[in-house]
Amino acid sequence: MRSITPPFLVAPPSGARIRTRLWVDAGDERVLRAVGEYLGRLAGTDLATRCRLGRGADLRADRKRALTAASSSRWAGALTRTSNDQWQRGLRNLHDARASLRRAIGVIDQRLAAPVGGRRGRVLGYASGAEHWQKQRRRQVLAARLVRLEACIQEGRVSVVRGGRRLLRTRQHLEDARLTEQQWRQRWDAERWFICADGEADKAWGNETIRVHPDAGWLELKLPAPLAHLANQPHGRYRLSCPVRFAHRGDEWAAQAAGGAVRYDITLDPNKRRWYLHASWTRPPVQPSTVQATVAGGVVAVDLNAGHLDCCVVDRHGNPTGPPTTIPLELDGLAASIRDGRLRAAITGIVDLAGAAGCGAIAVEALDFADARAAGRETLGRGRRGRRFRRTVAGIPTRRFRDRLVQMAANRGLAVVAVDARWTSVWGGRYWQAPLQARYPKRKLTRHHAASVVVGRRALGLGARRRPGTLDADQRISVASNCRPGRFTSPARGGHDPPATRPGGSIKLRKTGNGNRDRRGAQVAQDRSASPVSVDRH
DSSP states (O other): OOOOOOOOOOOOOOOEEEEEEOOOHHHHHHHHHHHHHHHHHHHHHHHHHHHHHSSSSOOHHEOOOEEHHOHHHHHHHHHHHHHHHHHHHHHHHHHHHHHHHHHHHHHHHHHHHHTTTTTTEEOOSSSSSSHHHHHHHHHHHHHEEEEEEHHHHHTOOOHHHHHHHHHHTTTHHHHHHHHHHHHHHHHHHHHOOOOEEEEOOSSGGGGEEEEEEETTTEEEOOOOOOGGGGBBBBTEEEESSSSOOOOOOOOHHHHHHSSSSEEEEEEHHHHHHHHEEEEEOOOOOOOOOHHHTTTTTOHHHHHETTEEEEEEEEESSSBSSSSSEEEEEEOTTTTTHHHHHHHHHHHHHHHHHHHHOOOSSEEEEOOOOOOHHHHHHHSOHHHHHHHHHHHHHHHOOOHHHHHHHHHHHHHOOEEEEEETTHHHHHHHHHTTHHHHHHHSTTTTOOOHHHHHHHHHHHHHOOOSSTTTTTOOHHHHTTTTGGEEEEOOOOOOTTSSSOTTSSOOOOOOOOOOOOOOOTTTTTOOGGGGGSHHHHHHHO
């Protein structure tokens, strides 16, 4: 049996990002469109140059020098930095795809080596000869794809689509996406525009290219040299006519702009025809803490499932302090903005629950499903049932949920503890589901609710097994009995009670014997009217 990985603290986000809407007029929109389109062409040219260079030197200084003449030194710095980041991210994607293909090929090889309809050790062979033959063909396809990826990685050939590959493929399926060609073109152009300025700590209000005054509330941007005729301020600058305010976390942004660097991005949502200003900055490093100090006041344990979240407040002794709750999370078939809003609402419920319970940490499972997505067709069942289960696994927003939870918890001053996800539902259903259901009979509790208790106990460093007396009717017995040391601990079983079925494993509990007043030395304090010394003297 594989060992359980110890819990660990998830690193808080290293930066912050907020946004606000820009209520621009026709003149402002015309200038922003011109700037975004012009800089977008420069960004595409520079990215193509960076991709042609491959693994060799990126020649950023030469590229920046060429772009400076066409825009400005600061615009050129942002353009070249963005191109380098996109190329590096594309190379990491190639490495991830190669690792995924290797895992899938390895699983297929193991099952091909097993006999048809039988097994080889713990590895099952394929059910029929036809399936065995189909998997041989699939392995050849994956192997050919792996060879092409190896060649791309070796040569440094990275493919990057400015605007997104998914949106590019949508051009061939406009009817399925319910878009017209004009609507798609507006989206495509808006995604490929570039209005981004990196922050500078030694400049006024943290940025020289795009300036936002925290008190006066105006926004100015430095126009590229060919668009300097559109300026309405000295030195080739343009000031928007609309006021700028950050309603959410505006005090943090103002404090950062007063003494640090702030990066600004201006984007357009073509569907709503709205302009937005994004501000981002680097957070100061946080003093590292320990898991024991973080969970000292209890945790809110969360079990992530398809369509819902199951939560339970677990105190520092490992006992649930109230009935488990379910937070709905229906995301199938919804637009990306609606999915993101529902995910934020669900996480807000978790954070509010932690604040109401006085907990300083949230415990979640360290789920990623990387192996399941890579080799899911080989290991997660076959036929209709297997496809349905794989769709369920693919529909659980593991990474997005984890990232959003870490960000929103850090804003509330809460820590996130990740625990091993193995057997949480199995052990929760075995040890905690029935006692929880007996304790709260009016609620329909599933093993997912019980799994959240196991998640919380793992974050506290405790085992999954329930101690005798926990959640029983007599509160005087059940208080803190879940982690009580002493004669109830068996070192041979890692702190669990020894089973009563094994020889010598049963525990026989005896009450304290009754006081015998005839025997000398026996003391019964509740019946004694005087001290033992005075009784012996008589």
